[in-house]
Amino acid sequence: MALFGFGKDKKDGGNGQELVLAYLEDAQRVRAPFILAGPRKTETPAILQSLDEGAGTVTFQITGPLMADKGQTIELTFIQESLRVGGSARLLESRPGVAVLELPDTLDLAERRKHPRARLNPKEGATLTALTGLFEGVGITGVLENISEGGARVRVEKAMSIKGEKKLPLATGLVPVGQPFMLIKLNKVPKCPPVLELEGTAVYLDLGSSGLTLGIKFGKVRSDVASSIRNLVSSRASAIPSSLPPKTRRRPEASGGGLDDEPLVPLSRGASRSEPEPRPTPAKAAPAPPPPAAPPPAPDPAPEASAAEAEAAQQAGRSETLLRLKKRSRAVVALSRSAAFNEILKGFLEEDGFGRVLTTTFPEEVVELLRQPNLGVLFLDGNMSVMESLEFVQKLRGAFHELPPIVLAAEDISTAIVLAARRNGVNQMIVRPYALDAAFSSVLTEQMALK
Known part of the structure; x- marks a missing residue:
């Protein structure tokens, strides 16, 4: 990631400004989802695109309009x-699609939770069932994503009317914020009894590309239940800090040749940058031979050349048409780190001409998306390390007879990683952070065209 030095208009922030840059640079590196809100408090999802330390600006890719005027304060x-x-x-x-802000003077801890929470893997099988009433109302079932002594977040999988047993649509209007749940059952929570029964209220509903998520605040919790949840949380999470923890900026290597200088690392075009191809040594020039006698004038080859050029242009036109057809008909399957970035990625690809874009933040959902017909390319940039991503690719190749070309995003890329990725069937790698631009689109388009 490129780092810039302060210019003449550097803000007087000292160590505080360094802390701001350290957090924002890491947020850009991992493509953390942002929420921007103007004076009207309307929230707009965003992804940090670039930082200009010299100019003191930060640029975001946004989904939807930003309800604010130039000069107003954005939270x-x-x-x-x-x-x-x-x-x-x-x-x-x-x-449209872009917001440029001044570099914030300070960043602060904005935690709203009173208790630390433990993140749960869907493979652990922890589920939640919540009923607004025993004989009528709404019943909700879903997968637990995280839990604390004060509440939980659940990805809703099914909702129904209790009285008529009618299936309800999964939308943010499913239950109002503040809706009490008479009964909440937690099943198969690690380090807890098989079933936990509580009461609670709905605090938010969020509809993203991965589905509907529901935040629940627990009511009064029995001491034995609280103790079980506390043991789980303490084994997976640390205490909530009272202030923003210090962070040091990542400095470029002393040699200067960082991997971020080269955003694309193709696997199908020779060795990586650490192993450059040897340059041929020029041969010693030989004495120039005497000029030959002038040949007789040859007939004008213009008609043949023109015909060849016309045929080449016609072939190029057919190839371009076929490529556009593939982009419209074949699907892009994408696994990314956040629902907010999924929305931005999908919007970018659809505007660029990709007709079908299937996104998710859960690796287990990739398997279902790969069952769709006529796939063009698989893009992997999830919350996994490079080794975990390669293991995931191996599992996919074991589960499917044929896979689309695979493009993998990684933060650090070395010769060993490139070779391991090639052995596991990855077609191309790109370096994080990457921009959603023509270069990124061309990578996906090229791989889709090769299939």
Whole structure:
């Protein structure tokens, strides 16, 4: 990731400004989802696209309009290392899909939770069932994503009317915020009894590309239940800090040749940058031979050349048409780190001409998406390390007879990683952070065209 030095207009922030840059640079590196809110408190999902330290600006890719005028204050929040971080900055420019803000003077801890929470893997099988009433009302079942002594977050899989047993649509209007649940059952929570029974209320509903998620605040919790949940949380999460923890900026290597200088690392075009191809040594020039006698004038080859050029142009036109047809008909399957980035990625690809874009933040859902017909390319940029991603690719190749070309995003890429990725069937790698631009689109298009 490129780092810039302060210019003449550097803000007088000292160590505080260094802390702001450290957090924002890490947020850009992992493509953390941001929420931008103007004076009307309307929230707009965003992804940090670039930082200009010299100019003191930060640029975001946004989904939807930003309800604010130039010069107004924008509140920004994002999740960094399981902490909710907030700040404010002045809006410098707003146009469709892009917002440019001043670099915030400070960032603060913006946690709203009173208890630390433990993240749960869907493979652990922990589920939640919530009923607004025993004989009528709404019944909800879903997969637990995280839990604390004070509440839980659940990805809703099914909702129904209790009285008529009628299936209800999964939308943010399923239950109102503040709706009490008479009965909440937690099943198969690790380090807890098989079934936990509680009461609670709905605190938020969020509809993203991965589905509907519901936040629940628990009511009064029995001491034995609280103790079980506390043991689970203490084994997976640390205490909530009282202030924003210090962070040091990542400095480039002393040699200067960082991997981020080269955003694309193709696996199908020779060795990586650490193993450059040898340059041929020029041969010693030989004495020039005497000039030959002038040959007789040859007939004009223009008609044949023109015909060849016309045929080549016609072939290029057919290839371009076929490529556009593939982009419209074949699907892009994408696994990314957040629902907010999924929305931005999908919007970018659809505007670029990709007709079908299937996104998710859960690896287990990739398997279902790969069952769709006529797939063009699989893009992997989830919350996994490079080794975990390669193991995931191996599992996919064991589960499917044929897979579309695979493009994998990684933060650090070495010769060993490139070779391991090639052995596991990855067609191309790109370096994080990457921009959603023509270069990114061309990578997916090229791989789709090769299939």
